[in-house]
Amino acid sequence: MSDEQDAIRVAVLGARGRMGAEVCKAVDAATDMKLVAAVDQGDALADLADAGAQVVVDFTTPDVVMDNLRWCVDQGIHTVVGTTGFTEQRLEQVRGWLADKPGVGVVIAPNFGIGAVLMMQFAARAARYFESVEIIEQHHPGKLDAPSGTATHTARLIAAARAEADLGPVPDATKDEVAGARGADIDGVRVHAVRATGLVAHQEVLFGTTGETLTIRHDSYDRVSFMPGVLLAVRAVPTRPGLTVALDPLL
Numbered sequence: 001m002s003d004e005q006d007a008i009r010v011a012v013l014g015a016r017g018r019m020g021a022e023v024c025k026a027v028d029a030a031t032d033m034k035l036v037a038a039v040d041q042g043d044a045l046a047d048l049a050d051a052g053a054q055v056v057v058d059f060t061t062p063d064v065v066m067d068n069l070r071w072c073v074d075q076g077i078h079t080v081v082g083t084t085g086f087t088e089q090r091l092e093q094v095r096g097w098l099a100d101k102p103g104v105g106v107v108i109a110p111n112f113g114i115g116a117v118l119m120m121q122f123a124a125r126a127a128r129y130f131e132s133v134e135i136i137e138q139h140h141p142g143k144l145d146a147p148s149g150t151a152t153h154t155a156r157l158i159a160a161a162r163a164e165a166d167l168g169p170v171p172d173a174t175k176d177e178v179a180g181a182r183g184a185d186i187d188g189v190r191v192h193a194v195r196a197t198g199l200v201a202h203q204e205v206l207f208g209t210t211g212e213t214l215t216i217r218h219d220s221y222d223r224v225s226f227m228p229g230v231l232l233a234v235r236a237v238p239t240r241p242g243l244t245v246a247l248d249p250l251l
């Protein structure tokens with residue numbers, strides 16, 4: 001148990017949301033952290049600085065996260081970001097901001113579930129051995145974006161592994177007679193997004209080659225599944241200046 005004065009002072013952005021509310025509970029329950037601010041839509045970002053936050057955790061929306069992050073970096077506050085929508089272009093922008101703030105750390109992870117991180121690692125490892133691959137992500141219908149950040153990240157990892165192994169394009173003679181029938185194309189990997197009440201966050205990566213298929217699947221049945229990864233990132237980010245993308249380097 002840490003002394004109150006040694007506790008990491010954590011603020012949550014998007015605190016009334018599905019993830020933000022869960023993060024507030026997890027931080028409250030962690031003996032080495034103190035929840036100093038819970039900020040949502042309509043609240044002032046200045047509340048985070050006034051509360052003396054050392055680490056901000058952002059689970060908001062893809063359209064506001066860049067402004068939030070820019071503000072935090074400018075204030076010199078370490079930030080852990082779970083919000084999706086991070087293209088390579090956005091990541092480059094964040095690296096640019098951090099170049100002017102050498103002591104500040106930012107961790108951006110498409111998925112904080114340890115099982116999900118392993119699922120992505122296993123998929124990247126399997127990719128070179130299978131000529132076919134498709135990703136099926138399944139989420140609750142309140143999700144604002146598609147495909148999921150996890151599916152996009154997985155597709156990029158698989159595409160990089162295929163390129164390294166000189167695999168060439170995934171074989172597919174199908175003519176897409178109805179737009180979208182074959183899903184989205186992310187770096188040459190087809191991604192299908194399912195939304196249904198009852199689901200939380202799930203993903204299957206389906207590989208195929210002559211005479212066999214391999215399915216790698218991960219299921220988050222409850223948002224508590226993301227909390228060990230979020231707390232891990234909160235503890236790590238003050239000592240990791242610059243940008244860390246994904247949870248893998250922290251495991």
Ligand SMILES: NC(=O)C1=CN([C@@H]2O[C@H](COP(=O)(O)OP(=O)(O)OC[C@H]3O[C@@H](n4cnc5c(N)ncnc54)[C@H](OP(=O)(O)O)[C@@H]3O)[C@@H](O)[C@H]2O)C=CC1
Pocket residue numbers: 013014015016017018019020039040041042059060061062064081082083084085109110111112113149226
């Ligand atoms: N990396 C990971 O492991 C995970 C990532 N996610 C991602 O996290 C994000 C949030 O997901 P989820 O919690 O389900 O979404 P929610 O819509 O439940 O929560 C988002 C919250 O952010 C609030 N918000 C909107 N704009 C601002 C703002 N400018 N400042 C502060 N708060 C704001 C919203 O308020 P209001 O509703 O009033 O607009 C809402 O309370 C998504 O991008 C999702 O994909 C989700 C799960 C795991």
Ligand SMILES: O=C(O)C1=N[C@H](C(=O)O)C[C@H](O)C1
Pocket residue numbers: 084110111112139140143144147148149150151200201202
């Ligand atoms: O919105 C969600 O719920 C989730 N979002 C993240 C994503 O888009 O990958 C992580 C997880 O899938 C849950």
